[in-house]
Amino acid sequence: MPELPEIETVRRSLLPRLVGRRIEAAVVRERRLRRPIPPDFAARVVGQRIEAISRRAKYLLFHLSRGDCMLAHLGMSGALLVRATGKAPQCHDHVCMRLTGRIELVLNDPRRFGLLAVARAEAVAELPELQRLGPDPLDPGLSTAALYASIHRSRRALKNLLLDQAVLAGVGNIYASEALFRAGIRPTRRGNRVRLAEVAPLLQAIRAVLAEAIAAGGSSISDYRDGNGRPGSFQLRFCAYDRAGQPCRKCGAVIRRVVQTGRSSFYCPACQR
DNA sequence: AACAAGACCTGCATGC
């Protein structure tokens, strides 16, 4: 489900509701996520105030008052929801945190590909999950030359490179297809066949599609919701993703689907070369 | 070393 724009939307929806509140109680109902939630998780976060919420790629970082940092990833199907206290837990509510102000922060994740961890703030950057990550595409410090360097030395398909979080951190299956559509490059093109002159427009396309998706509140395919339970609307603007068999919005040609290392890619055979 | 395949999960749509 959630890629960079959805996570950023969740972050923004949580900010005004959570920052300044203290965690009064925490219940771990199911600890078997991508990695098991450690046994001391609840005891460790209780009593701490949420001072800030930041994002690194598809990860959310909750900065806590006693110097800890809670790291959350939503996997494919995860949601962080804010609710009034006293409601019965729903199916797949794995962690419930009661906060001051009679609200609860709930991690709900049917497929359990998500992650919840806590570390000292000064040590979060050393966590293996974060250490593997490449540059954030929205980081203005990321240059065309740097992106070209990591793309051009590989023979893998460009779509797979965009999905590789060590190359670019935050792009997922939807926005990889959408960005390649805008850049006019086929998802199957090998990295070493991409020219330097194509990388500036590619990076521009990636940034534009992510920014527009954030402005639209993300994409809701079936179940993505922000912290307030609201869906996004960017799925209405897809040009490629999930549009196999439908006419290209630019030229009318039929959009195609191909499978690359087990994942669907969508492209216009006329607009994309 | 660089890559793809498989594994991890549940839920939903489709087709028989």
Added chain:
DNA sequence: TGCATGCAGGTCTTGT
């Protein structure tokens, strides 16, 4: 109706 199959926004581990 029930059952089997395939697919889904991600990432980690295994094997070639």
